Amino acid sequence: MTYAQRLAAVTAERGRLCVGIDPMPAVLDAWGLPHTVDGLERCARGIVEEIGSSIAVFKPQSAFFEAFGSRGVAVLERVLGDIRAAGALSILDVKRGDIGSSMAGYAAAFLGDDAPTRADAITLSPYLGVGSLKPAIDAAVAGGQGLYVLARTSNPEGAEIQLADAGEVTVAQHVVDTIAALNPEADHAVGLVVGGTHTDSGCDLTAFNASVLVPGIGAQGGTIEALSKLFGQSLPHVLPTASRGVIGHGRDKLKANAHALVAEIASLLP
Ligand SMILES: O=C(O)c1cc(=O)[nH]c(=O)n1[C@@H]1O[C@H](COP(=O)(O)O)[C@@H](O)[C@H]1O
Numbered sequence: 280m281t282y283a284q285r286l287a288a289v290t291a292e293r294g295r296l297c298v299g300i301d302p303m304p305a306v307l308d309a310w311g312l313p314h315t316v317d318g319l320e321r322c323a324r325g326i327v328e329e330i331g332s333s334i335a336v337f338k339p340q341s342a343f344f345e346a347f348g349s350r351g352v353a354v355l356e357r358v359l360g361d362i363r364a365a366g367a368l369s370i371l372d373v374k375r376g377d378i379g380s381s382m383a384g385y386a387a388a389f390l391g392d393d394a395p396t397r398a399d400a401i402t403l404s405p406y407l408g409v410g411s412l413k414p415a416i417d418a419a420v421a422g423g424q425g426l427y428v429l430a431r432t433s434n435p436e437g438a439e440i441q442l443a444d445a446g447e448v449t450v451a452q453h454v455v456d457t458i459a460a461l462n463p464e465a466d467h468a469v470g471l472v473v474g475g476t477h478t479d480s481g482c483d484l485t486a487f488n489a490s491v492l493v494p495g496i497g498a499q500g501g502t503i504e505a506l507s508k509l510f511g512q513s514l515p516h517v518l519p520t521a522s523r524g525v526i527g528h529g530r531d532k533l534k535a536n537a538h539a540l541v542a543e544i545a546s547l548l549p
Pocket residue numbers: 299301340372402431432433434472473474494495496497498499520521522523524
């Protein structure tokens with residue numbers, strides 16, 4: 280099965296929410312856990328223990344695992360295994376992007392059956408040129424995995440590069456159009472990241488028919504209600520993701536927060 284098919288199946292069953300696993304110091308504090316590898320593991324694996332069987336997708340943020348060195352990365356690998364065992368999908372947020380030869384190295388790390396840090400999808404940065412991502416695209420298609428390429432990020436600083444002129448269109452639109460054109464042959468394995476914090480994303484997504492990951496919900500001020508206007512007819516492709524808004528109030532509130540957001544998405548998004 281392709282990533283797009285697996286995503287459609289699990290979201291149809293569990294709802295259309297991706298819970299971000301960002302075990303940053305403030306989140307560990309809210310969980311009453313120490314800023315140690317043990318605290319990291321209890322928080323990240325605790326999230327999957329609590330809601331792994333009811334939430335469709337999880338997005339571990341690699342930064343907070345890498346912050347603890349190789350022992351943190353080992354925790355990340357266990358978390359990815361837990362997500363798989365719970366029947367959910369994982370999007371590993373690593374935002375990689377490099378020249379083709381190095382990109383092949385990243386593909387070996389994260390994509391394909393033998394990858395040591397294997398996820399169902401990973402995030403990529405296209406700023407060395409969308410074409411430089413080809414080794415990752417090939418590996419994802421071969422392995423039935425997915426990719427999410429940054430187009431218009433949720434943070435205010437993103438505009439200076441993403442809304443810059445790339446000839447006829449903006450850099451963000453160039454990314455959207457290039458990925459849209461290659462997706463039919465790529466099994467719709469290549470999604471986009473478009474932040475949910477904008478009133479106007481500045482991207483025309485009409486020709487895009489793969490998954491659109493939408494971060495910025497909750498802690499960064501984005502709301503589910505605003506997504507209809509922001510994404511219009513592309514709304515069915517949107518996968519909202521929230522981290523601190525769901526996991527940032529301690530283990531006791533995790534399940535209720537996550538399920539309330541799933542219900543809100545079901546009532547407001549088609
Ligand atoms: O690729 C991402 O997920 C991402 C892209 C983007 O434009 N903005 C963005 O916030 N993210 C990530 O999404 C998560 C957002 O976390 P919260 O703001 O706590 O929901 C972080 O891990 C970010 O790195």
